[in-house]
Amino acid sequence: MGTRMVLTSAATVALMVGGAGAAAMTPESRPAVPAGAEAAREKDCRATANSLPSSDKHIYLYAVPKCEGSHGAKDDSDKDGDYDDGEGQIKHFDNLTVSLINHSDATVEFYTRTKYSHEGDRFCVRPGHYVTKLYMYGDGKEEAGNWSNSISSHRRVKPADCKRFFGWLVK
Known part of the structure; x- marks a missing residue:
């Protein structure tokens, strides 16, 4: 099963694409990437x-x-x-x-x-x-x-x- 993500505001979009608030995210607060997805994408x-x-x-x-x-x-x-x-x-x-x-x-x-x-x-x-x-x-x-x-x-x-x-x- 895939993961579904629902955007709730423009601020969420800025965080997801590396906007001003993205740098403030800690590794613990970043959304989980499915195992193997990062390697497959790169x-x-x-x-x-x-x-x-x-x-x-x-x-x-x-x-x-x-x-x-x-x-x-x-x-x-x-x-x-x-x-x-x-x-x-x-x-x-x-x-x-x-x-x-x-x-x-x-x-x-x-x-x-x-x-x-x-x-x-x-x-x-x-x-x-x-x-x-x-x-x-x-x-x-x-x-x-x-x-x-x-x-x-x-x-x-x-x-x-x-x-x-x-x-x-x-x-």
């Missing part, structure tokens, strides 16, 4: 990546921003040429990636087309990096205008072969 790609065992060397793909919830697909192989062909470790996840974690020990290049085609667009993510929102990137050209929901394949590459990098370092 969890993002960095927290998710940090929760993975160091021996885990997968890339993780999510259909939502900030790597929230469970991943939609993961892969620890060198490549997957088509996320929708039913082969390889990533199955039926074509054009669904919104955020991702590269927890592998290699630079990975992601493509907007299958079979690592340079006809579309591509970007790299360094080992130990994550991307919280692919829709923040893009240059406005055709499918490159927004990489969110556009990823169709990936492979491990040498960093020198990358034309652009995305992502934040997990620490």
Whole structure:
């Protein structure tokens, strides 16, 4: 069962959102936060990546921003040429990636087309990096205008072969 909160005055609203009276609240007088709610609200790609065992060397793909919830697909192989062909470790996840974690020990290049085609667009993510929102990137050209929901394949590459990098370092 959820907790229901009823606001009784404007002063209550000011206290709840950090208004002038909020600083005067003691830890004992603050409303209780359900167990796990604070951690769940603050969890993002960095927290998710940090929760993975160091021996885990997968890339993780999510259909939502900030790597929230469970991943939609993961892969620890060198490549997957088509996320929708039913082969390889990533199955039926074509054009669904919104955020991702590269927890592998290699630079990975992601493509907007299958079979690592340079006809579309591509970007790299360094080992130990994550991307919280692919829709923040893009240059406005055709499918490159927004990489969110556009990823169709990936492979491990040498960093020198990358034309652009995305992502934040997990620490």
